[in-house]
Amino acid sequence: MATMHTKYRCDTCGRVFEDDDNARECCQPRISEVYQCSVCHAVFEDEGVADEHCWTHDEDEPDVPTPAELEAHGQQRLPI
Secondary structure: OOOEEEEEEEOOOOOEEOOHHHHHHHHOOOEEEEEEEOOOOOEEOOHHHHHHHHOOOOOOOOOOOOHHHHHHOOOOOOOO
C-alpha cells in the first residue's frame, strides 16, 4: 500500500523538495507544504485527498524511489 510523504514545494517554480530549507532557497521566499504518494509520486495540496489517493494502490505495490532519493544513495544520472 502506498504511503503519504510530506514534502515542500517552491511556490514560484513548483519544484518539490524533501527539506523545507532547500525549498526556501530555491526561488525564495514562499513555499507550501504538500503531500506526495510514495508509489506514483503524485503531489496533493490537501492531506485528505492525498490519503484517499494512497488507498487506490495495491497493498503489495512497492514504493518507488524518486530521482533525488536515488542520487542521495549514490546513483548517478546518465547524460542523454
